[in-house]
Amino acid sequence: MSAHQALQLFLRKLSERSCLNQEERRAVLELEGQEVEYAPHRDIVRPGELTDFCCLIISGMAARFGQLPDGTRQITAVYIAGDMCDLYSLMLPKVEWALQALSSRLVLLKVPHRKMQDIVHAYPAVAEAFWRDCVADASILSQWVVNIGRRDALMRTAHLFCELGLRIEIAGLGRRTAFQLPVIQSQMADALGITPVHMNRVIRALRQQGLLTVQGRDVQVPDWNALAQAGGFESGYLAIDQRWRTLA
Amino acid sequence: MSAHQALQLFLRKLSERSCLNQEERRAVLELEGQEVEYAPHRDIVRPGELTDFCCLIISGMAARFGQLPDGTRQITAVYIAGDMCDLYSLMLPKVEWALQALSSRLVLLKVPHRKMQDIVHAYPAVAEAFWRDCVADASILSQWVVNIGRRDALMRTAHLFCELGLRIEIAGLGRRTAFQLPVIQSQMADALGITPVHMNRVIRALRQQGLLTVQGRDVQVPDWNALAQAGGFESGYLAIDQRWRTLA
DNA sequence: CGCTTATTTGAACGCCTTCAACGTGAGTGG
DNA sequence: CCACTCACGTTGAAGGCGTTCAAATAAGCG
Known part of the structure; x- marks a missing residue:
């Protein structure tokens, strides 16, 4: 995927939740930055640092890490x-977490805060769309707290696969019943708050129950409704299919 | 506390992270709404509902709940x-969680979205301050995921007591070493992703280690540094003592 | 005082961790 | 082309942290 396609995808995601007019849309599409490739385990952002850019993912996957x-x-x-990751940093440049590549090849567009501020300043509705994007991100985070706090490992895992499948489908990068997940099991474990060993057992259990097959990076979901039920998944928290605009 | 005092406190919290001028500050202080008292277990906001107000807490404590x-x-x-809880709802009025009183007497100011939108519209810097407040809230949420995902019950508990103590101290409602926490153990358990029974045992363990005494609603911390170390607590994620302003 | 709700403690169970080992596949260099 | 290496995946066994169930005590509140 190219930087321009990624920007279009980003705009489409914004537009799923916020109403933007022609001029505002153009402003988003005209964002510029430096195109960079990252290897796994290379920090994009380090905790405690002052950040001066946001990262738009062009291809691959990235994650935000808390570290003990x-x-x-x-x-x-x-x-x-x-996804524009670390949009938070536009408001709080001093970040308390790390940002790293998950997939072996992560390409992203580093958009300077300066340019983001320019369009936020020029277009209040774009600022609002960004704000809403942050809130949607927090809504997901909120759901993760519930998952990790109150569901057992099998439900958690099923739930995460549902979330990722759906997000990938919405982005047009695959189908929720069959998609690529360039992530290793120990990374999944890090997302779910369990050990890599147990992650492996849970994936096996899901396979044995006919809910999921994972071969390498290839994820197949034979019966998506069954998986969603096993994970107690309800898509509402992703805040899709609802558009808002409070500013004129 | 009165509604006006609560607004002043809210403004002070905003000002800890965002720079606001005289006029912008006045606009925040002039927010109006309906003063309401809620009993515990009474829903302030129900999941799936369309919300049309934000809640400023005048006295007592409230919490956001996810439910399975x-x-x-x-x-x-x-x-x-x-705290202005559910500031999120200004961007995503269809909320996916419940908002409830924790303390027996919760008094809050229900500020209509309409009035919030007015000042957001009139003062971009206030909009930015609100946005930043949402991000700071998400930063706390992010830390909670780390806590619940990767710390054992004792560390989690110590960490939460540190966070609450510090937030209460910053708000001027007590000292981090001695404060009132109008919350029952099973509610603490709900925040930490453990059972009420285990919550009780953990609090006992903390008491036996001389880190904490809880009697009724009264929390005493003999050695705050020791508690912070036991909980691996670092205050950075609360995003205090750092002010930002990107808009003119 | 009597009722309800919260706290406290005990004992058994179970999910998940920990440690250890083996299998496997991709990439590398001889 | 094959052995080597290394990271990832897989499986077994034992142990621990937290849960679950049950019951007793204490505390708030009419």
Whole structure:
């Protein structure tokens, strides 16, 4: 995918929740930045740093990591192509988390805060769309707290596969019943708050129950409704199919 | 506390992270709404509802709840006096969570979205401050995912007591070493993703280690640094002591 | 005081972790 | 072309943290 296609995808995601007119849409599409490729485990953003850019994912996947003193990690957000990750940093440039590549090849567009501020300043409705994007991101985060806090490992896993499948489908990068997930099991474990060993057992259990097959990066969901039920998944928190605009 | 005092507290919290001029500050202080008292377990906001107001807490505590089909609940955010809870709803009026009183007497100011939109429209810097407040809230949420995902019950609990103590101190409602927490143990358990029974045992363990004493609603922290270390607490994620303003 | 709700403690169970080992596939260099 | 390496995936067994169930005590509130 090209930078321009990623911007179009980003705009489409914004437009799913916010109403933007022709001029505002053009402003988003005209965002510019530096195109960079990252290898896994390379920090895009380091905790404690002052950030001066946002990252639009062109291809691959990235994640936000929280880290404990003893080195154990917890993924707090997963981003796919067309996601503007770390939009938060526009409001709080001093970030408290790390941003890293998940997939082996991650290409992203580093858009300077300066340029983001320019269109936020010029177009209040775009600012609102960005704000709403942050809120939608927080809504997902909120759901993750519920998952990790109150569901067992099997439900959590089923739920995460549902979320990722649906987000990938909405982005037009695959179908919820068959998609590519360029992520290894220990990364999934880091997202779910379990150990890699147990992650493996849970995936096996899901396979044995006919809910999921994972071969390499290839995810197949034979019966999506069954998986959604096993994970207690309800898509409402993704805040899709509802558009808002409070500014004139 | 009065509605006006709560607004002043809210403004002070905003001002800790955002720069606002005299006029913008006045606009915030002039927010109006309906003053309402809620009993515990009474829903302020119900999941799936369309909300048309934000809640400023005048006194008491409230929480955001995620709920599973089987009835188990997970608290995803805790709010104290001066917090504008559900600021999110200004961007996504269709909320996916419940908002309820924690304390026996919760008084809040229901500010209509209409009035919030007015000042957001009139003062871009206030909009930015609100946006930043949402991001700060999400930063806390992010930390909660790390806590629940990767720390054992004792660390989690210590961490939450540190966070609440510090937030209460910053709001001027107590000291981090001695404060009132109008919350029962099973609610704490709901916030930490553990059972009430285990919550009780963990609090006992903290007491036996000399880190914490809880008697009724009265929390005493003999050695705050020790508690912070036990919980791996670092205050950075609360995004205090750092002010930003991107708009002119 | 009597009722309800919250706290506290005990004992058994179970999900998940931990540690350890083996299998497997892709990439590399001899 | 094959052995080597290394990271990932897979499986087994034992142990621990937290749950579950049950009951007793304490505390709030009419």
